Amino acid sequence: MNKLAFLILIYSINSIFCFAQNDSIPLKFDTKYYNAVDKWVAFPKTKKDSTYTLGFIYIDEMAGFTFNFENSFTIKDQILIPTKTDSVSKIGYIKSRLYTDTKNVAIINSKQLKELNLPLFPDWLELYKRDDDNVEYLKQIGYLYNHVGASANAIEPLLKAYNQQPHFKGLEFELAFAYNATKQFKKAIPVLEKAIANKNNDQLIYKELGYAFMNLQDLEKAENAFTEGIKNAKDDNIKAEMAINMCSVYFNKKDEKKYSKWIKIAKQYINGTSQFSKYVTYFESEWEKQKNN
Structure with a gap:
C-alpha cells in the first residue's frame, strides 16, 4: 500500500469513527427555543450531569416563553430512558422563563416520546391556550x-x-x-x-x-x-x-x-x-x- 492510499484509509476510518461518535446520541441540540413551542424538548447536559433535562416549551400569554420541567432521562443504546416513571407535573410544576441567551434544545421525536411514556401534549397545556381566533x-x-x-x-x-x-x-x-x-x-x-x-x-x-x-x-x-x-x-x-x-x-x-x-x-x-x-x-x-x- 502506498503512502497516499494509507492516508486515505486512515482518513476514512477516522471519518467513520467521528460519525459514529456524533451519531451515538440520538438528539440534535440545534433548535432555538422559540422554534420549539408546544414541543417536548431536552436541554444539553454538562460533563458533570448524569442525565438530560426533559420538559415542554409553551407560551404563557403574560410571562412569555416558558419551559416546564417534567422529568430527566438517560440514554442507553440510543434509547431514551426516563429516570422517574411518573411525570413531575403530577406532583407540581417547575417552570423556567426562557430568554435570548437560552441554549439550543433538542426536539423529542415521536419514537422518543413513546420511549419516555409521554403524550403528544401534556394535559395542563390547555390552561395556557385561548381561542386561536381571539x-x-x-x-x-x-x-x-x-x-x-x-x-x-x-x-x-x-x-x-x-x-x-x-x-x-x-x-x-x-x-x-x-x-x-x-x-x-x-x-x-x-x-x-x-x-x-x-x-x-x-x-x-x-x-x-x-x-x-x-x-x-x-x-x-x-x-x-x-x-x-x-x-x-x-x-x-x-x-x-x-x-x-x-x-x-x-x-x-x-x-x-x-x-x-x-x-x-x-x-x-x-x-x-x-x-x-x-x-x-x-x-x-x-x-x-x-x-x-
Whole structure:
C-alpha cells in the first residue's frame, strides 16, 4: 500500500469513527427555543450531569416563553430512558422563563416520546391556550415572538388577527415590525399607510413606515414619514432615532446638504446621556475627515 492510499484509509476510518461518535446520541441540540413551542424538548447536559433535562416549551400569554420541567432521562443504546416513571407535573410544576441567551434544545421525536411514556401534549397545556381566533391573544403571541427576535414566527398569528380586525390596538405596528424585521418592506408599507389613514398617529407607526421606505431607497417618502413621525412623537429618543436613520443614509451617500439637515434635527433631541449621542459623535468626526481628505 502506498503512502497516499494509507492516508486515505486512515482518513476514512477516522471519518467513520467521528460519525459514529456524533451519531451515538440520538438528539440534535440545534433548535432555538422559540422554534420549539408546544414541543417536548431536552436541554444539553454538562460533563458533570448524569442525565438530560426533559420538559415542554409553551407560551404563557403574560410571562412569555416558558419551559416546564417534567422529568430527566438517560440514554442507553440510543434509547431514551426516563429516570422517574411518573411525570413531575403530577406532583407540581417547575417552570423556567426562557430568554435570548437560552441554549439550543433538542426536539423529542415521536419514537422518543413513546420511549419516555409521554403524550403528544401534556394535559395542563390547555390552561395556557385561548381561542386561536381571539385577536387579542394572537396579537400578544406575535408581540412575544417579535420581542425575542423571532419575527418570522410572529407573522402568522399577527396576520391572522389582522385579517379579522386590522385596527386592533397595537396590531398594525407589530405586523409591520415583523415584516420590516424580515426584510419584507413592501408588505409593511400598506399596513402602516392604512393605519395612518385610520388616524393612527402613533410615533412607532411613522418610525416603521420611514424605515420601510428608507430600505427601499425611496428617500423622499422616508423623509416625509420621519418628518411626520417627529411631529407626532412624544419621546425624544424616538425622534432622535428617526433623524439618525436619515442622517446615516445621507452620510453614506455623502450628500452634505441632506446630511447637515438631519444631523441638526437629531441633535435637537439628543442629550449627553442619550444612546444616540455616540452616533452623532461618530458622524461629525468622520464627516470632518472626509472633508479634509
